[in-house]
Amino acid sequence: MKMMRTSHERFVRQYKRQRYQIKLWQGLLLISLLFFWEMGTRKGWLNGFIFSSPSRIIVTGYEMLKDGSLFYHIGITLFETLGSFLLITVLSLVVAMVLWWIPMLAQILEPFFVLLNSLPKSALAPILIVWLGNNMKTIIITAISIAVFGSIINLHTGFMEISEEQLKLIRILGGNKTHCLRYIIIPGSIPLIISTMKVNIGLSLVGVIIGEFLAAKAGLGYLIIYGSQVFKLDWVMLSILVLCIIAMALFGVISTLEKRVGKYL
Amino acid sequence: METALSLKDISYTYQSLHGETKSLDAVSFSIMPGEFAAIVGPSGCGKTTLLNVIAGLLKDYEGTLTVQKPIGYMFQKDQLLEWRSIYKNVILGLEIKQQINEENLARVNAMLKRYGLYEFRNAYPRQLSGGMRQRAALVRTLALSPKLLLLDEPFSALDAQTRLQVSNDIGSIIKQEHISTVMVTHDLQEAVSMADKVFVLSHRPGRIVKEMRISFTVDTLTPEERRKERQFNDYFQEIWREINEDDANES
Numbered sequence: 001m002k003m004m005r006t007s008h009e010r011f012v013r014q015y016k017r018q019r020y021q022i023k024l025w026q027g028l029l030l031i032s033l034l035f036f037w038e039m040g041t042r043k044g045w046l047n048g049f050i051f052s053s054p055s056r057i058i059v060t061g062y063e064m065l066k067d068g069s070l071f072y073h074i075g076i077t078l079f080e081t082l083g084s085f086l087l088i089t090v091l092s093l094v095v096a097m098v099l100w101w102i103p104m105l106a107q108i109l110e111p112f113f114v115l116l117n118s119l120p121k122s123a124l125a126p127i128l129i130v131w132l133g134n135n136m137k138t139i140i141i142t143a144i145s146i147a148v149f150g151s152i153i154n155l156h157t158g159f160m161e162i163s164e165e166q167l168k169l170i171r172i173l174g175g176n177k178t179h180c181l182r183y184i185i186i187p188g189s190i191p192l193i194i195s196t197m198k199v200n201i202g203l204s205l206v207g208v209i210i211g212e213f214l215a216a217k218a219g220l221g222y223l224i225i226y227g228s229q230v231f232k233l234d235w236v237m238l239s240i241l242v243l244c245i246i247a248m249a250l251f252g253v254i255s256t257l258e259k260r261v262g263k264y265l
Numbered sequence: 266m267e268t269a270l271s272l273k274d275i276s277y278t279y280q281s282l283h284g285e286t287k288s289l290d291a292v293s294f295s296i297m298p299g300e301f302a303a304i305v306g307p308s309g310c311g312k313t314t315l316l317n318v319i320a321g322l323l324k325d326y327e328g329t330l331t332v333q334k335p336i337g338y339m340f341q342k343d344q345l346l347e348w349r350s351i352y353k354n355v356i357l358g359l360e361i362k363q364q365i366n367e368e369n370l371a372r373v374n375a376m377l378k379r380y381g382l383y384e385f386r387n388a389y390p391r392q393l394s395g396g397m398r399q400r401a402a403l404v405r406t407l408a409l410s411p412k413l414l415l416l417d418e419p420f421s422a423l424d425a426q427t428r429l430q431v432s433n434d435i436g437s438i439i440k441q442e443h444i445s446t447v448m449v450t451h452d453l454q455e456a457v458s459m460a461d462k463v464f465v466l467s468h469r470p471g472r473i474v475k476e477m478r479i480s481f482t483v484d485t486l487t488p489e490e491r492r493k494e495r496q497f498n499d500y501f502q503e504i505w506r507e508i509n510e511d512d513a514n515e516s
Contacts, residue, residue, distance in 0.1 A: 172337075174358065
């Protein structure tokens, strides 16, 4: 027997159908882009030597997987990205806490932070090479310099916006500044800290690639710049593709963390 | 008998770049242990300043203040921390003062049970109604066994109906626990329904213009029962007149 559909069931069906259609169109768009890229190079509309092509990328990727060089470059870039991300997160949390603790210091340093934050940090990279040398230290410091000032400003502003009344509660209950930090400022800022981490993970990757462009012997950024210099565009395209996947994966990890934590807040 | 709280000529002045604002002007009063005092007055008359001075949050006042410690303080909003369970919120003060021991926890649990919060101890504040949240805030305050309780318009964030209910609840709980209390409010009916003494504060700078003892034929009436008594309206009218006279003098 056929059951009558309730309006809610109709709504859910409609919603699901729409979601499915969106996914379908996204898939079709991606496939047709790849198809025309491949066709274009095969038919000679596009120059495969400088545009590469999906099939050439697959072949290159397979070869680099076999000799292990792909994982080597990915490993280097990931290590640098995660390293600088961790350093940025810890450093900006500590500095923001110190600035919250000593308001006068925050007022003194404010214009300097604003200046450093609005400066295009890639301009600093050449100086860093001269100071620190052509090595991984330079790359990590470049990545840190890109994200750390904005991160500090964000966190400190968030700390200062925590309600005065909640801090008063801690003082009424007999607590001091350490208690305020431990019971109010830090737990009350968890959503802010995670959203700042979300921005930082993306910026770390940008910083690491810029750093690798200028000072590296390995890594995906190095592969891109070296590949373009020796006209191995297959390397360049492959590296960009891998970067897309890494960026999405890192962002996904933090988003999952955000959802997990969100359940408890 | 020793007073639970005594203020003698307490004055307080706020400083800013544009000048000084005198908020309290020689306020004197005292309350006995177990007494419930309400302070009423127009908004901006320095009621909250007065509580902050008593609580020791504002230290640069003039005059003499004698107060029994520890002091408990309840806010307009309950200030429960959203990221802690009700139980964790309630023991926050004990945690900060490092007084978590069996005796105190047993007392907290007994209070949670008595005030209908025990089943919700693992819930988070947002899962509770406004009234329950305010009760949890009260248990958090009482967990430190205060000798003196300060209430800063503790019901003003609630809607009218919940407000009556919660003020009845909280008023009864405070009576049961025999704690000396100072409540600041702009709701005259609330003051008459809960207090043993009402002080009327003038416009800024706040001075006490009237002190009134509230007593009903039966001593143990709950706030709700008081509202039904005939005398209730008489007290209300008297305080109302006092405030209006002060207003008239002002203009």
